[in-house]
Amino acid sequence: MTRPTHGQHTAIVTGAARGIGAAVARRLAHDGLAVGVIDLNEADCVGTVEAIASNGGSATAVPADVSDETAVTAAVARIAAELGPPTVLVNNAGIGPRAELVEMSTQQWDMVTGVNLRGPFLLTRAVCPHMIAAGWGRIVNMSSISAVGDAARVDYGSAKAGLIGFTKSLALQLGRHGITANAIAPGFVVSDMTRASARRLGLDFEEYRRNAANSIPVGRVGEPEDIAHTASFLVSPEAGFVSGQIIYVAGGPMDRG
Template identity: 75%
Template sequence: MTPTTHVQRTAVVTGAARGIGAAVARRLAGDGLAVGVIDLDETDCGDTVEALTSAGGAAPAVAADVSDEAAVTAAVVRIAAASGPPTVLVCNAGIGPRADLVDMTAQQWDTVLGINLSGPFFAARAVCPHMVTASWGRIVIMSSSSAVGDAGRVDYTGAEVGLIGFTKSLALQLGPHGVTANAIAPDFVVSDMTRASARRLGLSFEEFRHRAEQSIPVGRVGLPDDITHTDSFLVSPGAGFVSGQVIYVADGPVD
């Protein structure tokens, strides 16, 4: 379905205070969207909001724990009231702690699935009525190449696999309403998560990055902008025939 000129292009980006989420928010603002950002602490979003304002695409920054259904719903209501009904959603908020299976607590399991898997469910459910009303929408779910397996992170891997199935089901259900849903699954990207991995191994990030680059066919690790280029396309009017897909933004084939 081709969007008409009346479609409101307001985006909601979760986990947008820093890193990949902030980069995506800035890119979408540069593409002409009004961008409302959600993160745990509203004040942490100050730099992102300043960049969005400079690009002319600022919408509210709202504090919300994405694993809290009521908080996510209230955040979307606030963004819609300030900037118009959202028709673009990018679910980026996520965590990836590491623990062996026998050491992993039930609390860690619940926390990871609550943020990484339930969060996108709550956000999509809050936003999709606006998309259905507009007969147009774009949903992008950030998953990970770890969905194919990652020793020491069964909670994270389980959530990422779930996100892929969730995305495909969204595409099937919402496609008749002019709404697409796709997942981006990055490999090694410079981020808070990969910096945390370096710390766990007792390495400087520079050394950790250098080691990774030795096995990467293209000779470098990913950068946040590698994600934003893909995101920009998937939320564009030109991506209307791309739905239910997992786009691996990776340095080579993902097994």
């Protein structure tokens, strides 16, 4: 078959109201994809959709709790009807509240794993038939360096590690359909989550950011656009021989020992 170009595709990006998700949505629209912008509240997505439209792109905002099966099914159906069948999926939505294991409620565990791991499963299952029908697809799951261990968030670290196993299994199962699956594992990236971490520690965010940069080999923290650049490559036709990979976008290697 003729190799598809970006412009022939519809992408879905979850958690796209702000931060990494918004940057990824804007970048994919810049690359020529129509983008379904999913977040918990439709009103929160307006800024992302307007930014895409102002640059001549096509996007629609769809509210959905990614851990809710009914909401996910409806969201994917709406995007397919309004923008065309989705063949690119970026599972970015995530939450990461902190709690010691002995103080962690079952409800918190279920909520964190529900958004970070169940959500990608539900979205991928809903989108896969469109990819299989097209004979082409790109799945990008947003993991984290927390997947190698996070003393402050065992629920989050466990979910992000599970997402890596999910990604590799998808690559093995779906490759025969022309579908690739990869994961991005960001390090410290300027976001609501890192700002919240600074507040919990009683630190000014700029001080927190400088301290983090001192431990990163490239000497700076990440920006949402750093992740968006990587996602852009992974969903491109040129990345067709890259699958089942975990790309650490963290300013240095994660296996320094």
